[in-house]
Amino acid sequence: MRLRQLFVIGLALSLLGIGVPAWSAEDPRSCNDLMAADTPAYVVCRWMATPEEAAEIARFWLDNDGQNMRDSGPMNPIVIDCAESGVQCATDSEGDGEMHDVGSPDVEGGEDGGQPECATAEPCFVDPDEVTGKAFQQAVETPAGQAVKTAAASGMRVWIDTELADDHQAGKLADTAKKIAALAAQPGVVGIRFGSGVGYDQKFATAEELDAFIASASAALRKLAPGKKLAVQTAVPVFGCGADEECKRAVTGKQPLLDPDRIGAWLAKGLIDQLSLDGGHFARYAPWRIDPATAQRNQWIQVRARAWDAYAQIAAEDTGFAAAGGSRLTAEQATQAITDRIVAPLQDDAAETVTLWTRWQDAQGRVSRVSGAKWAANPTWDQLGKLTSIRPRLATLYDPVTPEVDVAADLKQLSEIFGQVYVRTA
Structure with a gap:
């Protein structure tokens, strides 16, 4: 602390x-x-x-x-004689039961005393019955796969950012999860974010359907991508109300699926390892005379009070630095925004990381970004570039299908500010 x-x-x-x-x-x-x-x-x-x-x-x-x-030599060892009357020793241990020289393979084909090397490019920890070497190679060759490789080479921690809700509802979760697991098997990938806007994107009609999705997607990915962290992004608008009962009733009635007790249960059950909370709703509490700064403070107080960080990593997510064509903030405004929306969540001792949306393109092709076009400098981008001491705590999202310049150039620019990147899948 x-x-x-x-x-x-x-x-x-x-x-x-x-x-x-x-x-x-x-x-x-x-x-x-x-x-x-x-x-x-x-x-x-x-x-x-x-x-x-x-x-x-x-x-x-x-x-x-x-x-x-x-x-000060070792204490007398405890010796168990399996031949002694009444002593039972396990007979199903791993290994062949034979002594081997130091450094020799434990099994035929092993190297340096370890397990046999993989016969394909597929990582050894992936069950070949679930994710084949062919699937792994196909995933590597996709735009997302190439972006993962480039981002990892730049030193960033990589997450796969995908949406599995529609696949779950269509009965295609198992097949899609295999493709995502093959993509996540690449070196440098630490986790998979399998849903954004969960609970407020209108994809689920009932809380039971939402819970079933989270449980099913988590179970599938735990099996197919062992060792990878799992994440979702959502919002808990009721947290912004603080102690205002009228506000809490109104917000809960409008978005009943975003129940903090339900979301907390996902964490307590170990279904997800990272929960990212969107901050886009902080300006919507004017009817209750709650300003954005107070709403944000209320949220992080609630997160701390529920000890969510004891179960998972909590992240703050912010889209507000980007604007059509590029950020128009002055240096002073950018510094204040960084203090309010990046420093404050960390200082409130609830969020461990902050994820900034630095660029996205809408259906009409309009681009919103933080930097200028083609990564041209502007005051906001310059101020973000000064946060080198907290680079590991800063993350961003990247869509390799709609690059600003090209994948290599884009990720090089992002890696100078961000320590983590969520690579979107098509």
Whole structure:
């Protein structure tokens, strides 16, 4: 908690051009002198043991030809004799029951004492009965597959961003999930976001249908893509009401599926590993005299009170930095927006990451973006570029089917600001 507070306070102050004094150089446990000159002031270095103490520890174990080390040898091992009367030993353990030389294969075809190498380009952890090597190769060759490869090479953590609700309702979830799992099997992919706007996109008529979708999609992807994190994006408008009962009744009546208890159950049951909360509704509480800043504060107070971050990673999602043609904010306005909509969710100790929509294209071909055309600089893009210390906490979405320039150029630009990217599938 203390480290997190230092982190966000330092970020907020740095945005305002205020320095934070470093820990005293006279502290014998300080090792700040070993850090780079441009290290943020709120990042500090302290020895667990000072160099002098470390030397004393080493001398204790090494003096007298290491006698203290020998005297502290392992405790007498616990030995089980399987031949002893009444002792039963398992006979179904893995391995062939034979001794092998150090470094030799455990099984025929294994390398370096491990398991056999995959016969195809498919990663070994994917069950070939579920996701075939052919499916994996086909996924790699799609626009999304190539974008995943490029993004991973740039150092970004990659998520697959897809929509499975329609497939679930059409009875095609199993087949589509296999294609998504094949795409997610590429190196660098950490997770799959299988739904956006869930609960408020009008795809489900009842809460039971919504719960069934979340459970079915989660179960399918857990089986097909073991080890990958699962995520959904939604909104909980009632959180913005705070303690206003009239507001809560009105919002709940309008969007009954967005029940925080239901969404919390998805987290508690382990159905998803990341929940992203959209902030686009913060300007809609004027009838109850709740301004956007207060609505946002109300939301994160509710998230903290429910301890959702004990079950999953919580992310804030924001589309407000982009505008048709490019952001028109001045440098001062952009700095204030960053403070209000990026720093604040982190500082409120509820969101771990912030996802910004930096570019999208509507059905008529109109493009909304944060930067200028062809990644031209503008004040907003320049200000975002200064957030290098929290790059791992910043994410964005990318659609390889409608690039700004081309996939390589686009992802290079995004990787300079964002540590994570959600690659959309067709």
